[in-house]
Amino acid sequence: MLKMRHLYLIACLFSSAGWGSATVVDNNLLASDPEGANWAGYGRTFDEQRYSPLDQINADNVKNLSLASYLDLADMHSVTTVPLAVDGIVYFAAGYSVIHAVDGKTGKLLWRYDPELWKTHPDMLRRAWGSRGLAFWKGHIYVGTMDGRLLAVDAGTGELVWSATTTEEGDSRYITGAPRVFNDKVIIGHGGAEYGAVRGYVTAYDAMTGKQAWRFYITPGNPADGFENEAMAMAAKTWTGEWWKFGGGGTVWNAMTYDPEYNRIYLGTGNGAPWNRKIRSPGGGDNLFLCSVLALDADTGEYVWHYQTNPGETWDYNSSMDMVLATMELEGKQRKVLMHAPKNGFFYVLDREDGQLISAEKFAKVTWAEKIDLSTGRPVESPNARYEDGPVLIWPGDTGAHSWHPMAFNPQTGLAYIPAREVFGYYSDEGVDIENWAYEPGFQFANGLSTKVRSEEVPTDLATSALLAWNPVTQQEAWRIPTPGAFGGGIMTSAGNLVMQADPEGKLNAYRADNGELLWSYDLGVGSLSPPITYLVGDTQYVSILAGWAGSVQAFGALTAKEGWVGRQQPRRLMTFALNGKAELPKSQPQQPLSPIVDAGFKIDAQKAARGQAVYAAKNCIICHGVGAVAGGYAPDLRASPIPLSVAGFTAVVREGALLQRGMPSFSELRDDELEAMRHYIRRRAHETAAASVD
Known part of the structure; x- marks a missing residue:
């Protein structure tokens, strides 16, 4: 190993990037x-x-x-x-x-x-x-x-x-975002707020040894256990019900920005867990620090200030998008600012010193709110934006005006x-048992909204x-x-x-x-x-x-x-x-072009196909194989795959993990009747696609 290190240093000395170490x-x-x-x-x-x-x-x-x-x-x-x-x-x-x-x-x-x-x-x-x-x-x-x-x-x-x-064995947390480094520390967050009772946090480690330096939770835990710091005690006052049983969310799965001028780390925090506030915080409340720009002391992880883009978040309008720092002239004065364009469609300019909102305007079509009130910093929400009076179409949807x-x-x-x-986006919680809602066991997508939202084929426009x-x-x-x-x-x-x-x-x-x-x-x-x-x-x-x-x-x-x-x-x-x-x-x-397989000998059972559609959605098959079983570009399109035609082949791949090394996970918990139902759903989608192409 030492020899390889020496070779690397020698290579740098003579690299095409120039002389020197x-x-x-x-x-x-x-x-x-x-x-x-x-x-x-x-x-x-x-x-x-x-x-x-x-x-x-x-x-x-x-x-x-x-x-x-x-x-x-x-x-x-x-x-x-x-x-x-x-x-x-x-x-x-x-x-x-x-x-x-x-x-x-x-x-x-x-x-x-x-x-x-x-x-x-x-x-x-x-x-x-x-x-x-x-x-x-x-x-x-x-x-x-x-x-x-x-x-x-x-x-x-x-x-x-x-x-x-950085996570606990068996929980729903996972990491997709990039770490950030500063002051001989490396900081990382995680995702997972849609898949279980996840309470978001970030953790800073010593960059050389990996020893934990500090951890900051984004949402408060069970008050009976006491709060980690004054910030969590403050945040708990903005939650209602037994929110901790649902995790709360607030995962920092993407954006973090270090500010050397103030020695602060800014966190772009995520959505609620579940999305639907009626479930996790039934009495309302802002639910800090969801969907916020959150400033912490970089050395200690202590709270400094926050600005919440979506108080009482209920749409997956997370603030996990980049936070860009600059100094610019505003009204004749040089201001150190933070620029932020999150999912919700507003472009925010904040003062980095204290988090004060300077300005906020729509950069895309937005119907969930009329404007941001600059005197309070809060959005002026539109009627039924929270789908309290029934299903609603609003802009932007949960994929956001900026991802x-x-x-x-x-x-x-x-x-x-x-x-x-x-x-x-289409928002509805019709058919959802708000009072008795709970996460299903295992890794299943759960946002507290109607399952129809995630199971139907989406329009191409x-x-x-x-x-x-x-x-x-x-x-x-x-x-x-x-x-x-x-x-x-x-x-x-x-x-x-x-x-x-x-x-x-x-x-x-x-x-x-x-x-x-x-x-x-x-x-x-x-x-x-x-x-x-x-x-x-x-x-x-x-x-x-x-x-x-x-x-x-x-x-x-x-x-x-x-x-x-x-x-x-x-x-x-x-x-x-x-x-x-x-x-x-x-x-x-x-x-x-796609060529769906139509098996004339396969008799589709409508009830089984409907059940298979629900299993497909619950097991989050859409991540790879797409909404409506329409593959979006990497995993095979199941409508054109021969594997679902065979009971043995489908079982070997889906339940037994025959293609694990190629990236296809195993679902060992699936029963024979669920696998059969999924086969009927896939065949139905293949036949529907073929019929539509003829028309």
Whole structure:
């Protein structure tokens, strides 16, 4: 191991990134990094702006940008993640947190570390989301895993340094988000608020040893057990009933931002558990600290301030989207601000010193609230927004006007760039036993709303997307470019007056940052939502992106299946570009229409099919195979799969785990009658699809 470390250091001394020792990634580098040679943090620097000062590639010459290298990742189910680049080496965690180190110039794989989730906790494959990113600190790579581990891996050798279990055995928590690093600490949250009685928290560990430094809970626990701190006692006053039996939620599954000027960590907190407030807090209440921007002291984890975007959350309008830091002139004064565009469709500007709301305006179609009252900071909600008088269609839906895909901010143009979405949601708790509601045993999606919401096929025109340039000072749209499909990829911007974003059609696009003019486009060969990064190797600026169609979009069925990316037929790659690059891609598999299997000899039982639809929804099969059994782009489309035609084959795969190593989890708890019911449901959907295509 020591020999490998020495070889790594020698390689850094003579690397194409330049002479000298390996770059030390610490507070000093992540606070500014004005040279822009590295992309060492999730948002490049602590401010999460996703802005690079590099301008070798710019609006005038980006037309000459072309492929320099690529690396195929044939065994990765999801590559929708944020890479890092340090000393010319690109690091990323694809699939189930499999870490890769790749030469940024040549595309050569240097090492690979696999936490082997399918061996250690195969039941966690039911989550299926994969990893959204990692962190780098003083020669270590940090990543969270679906089974709740936080891992530290040597950046030079790929060897495991330490592992910490951040969750409890058998609970519903899991990790998909990227850790953040600061002050020799690494912090991680978790997801899982839809799958059990989960009480959200974040935990900070010593970055070198993995020893826990502090933990902060987002929602209060059982008052009979006492409260961990004054903040929890304060929060408990905003809850009613026996909320702790439902967990409460508030998971920090994505966004965290460190502020070195105030030595604070800001948390973007999640939705309630369950979503429906009538269940978890029947007497009402704001339910702190759900759906909030929460500021903590970075050294101690003590509460500093909060701003709640959705008091009494009941729609899954979590605030887990990026929180971007900047200093800007407002009303003639320089203000240190935090910008936040969460699911609910409002763009917020907060004062970082005390959390005071400065402004908030709609950046997408919003009908759940009329406005944000600036005197109180609270939304002015629309009638029946809480579906208290029956089912309602409101904008945005639970997928949000902005999801986790990162926005960016360019200090030169003064504009924020958001992968925005127009989408409505259907909210109803008709048929739900509010008073006696409880989580089902096992890993099953449960939000306290009508199950019909998640079991029917969604329309292909449910949502549209756009690249939105937003002026945070005037709170007005500067320009908007419609993008294909329901989702837009994460964004990067640079001093070259560029904004770059990939899209579901498979294009990587470069726009002028000041006016949105399309300057360059490259066919990646597959739809992609990962954000690009840019960095230097020697004197050459490179742009890298992970291209591949997966990363939660597959759950939306027809909404994403319409893009035509089927199963494992299309590539998953790390692709790197430079001015006048010389590499060429092999030809990709073309998009193919679905061919459902119609078995004339299979007699569909309507009652069994209805029961199978309920089992399909309850077991959360939609995560991989899509709403309405319409696969959205990675797992096989069951309507066209021969496996459900065979009782023995279907049982072997679904219950016995015959394809576990390929990522298909086992559902050992399913009975024969439930498996049979699912087969009838799948056959019904195949016949319905075939009949519709004839019509």
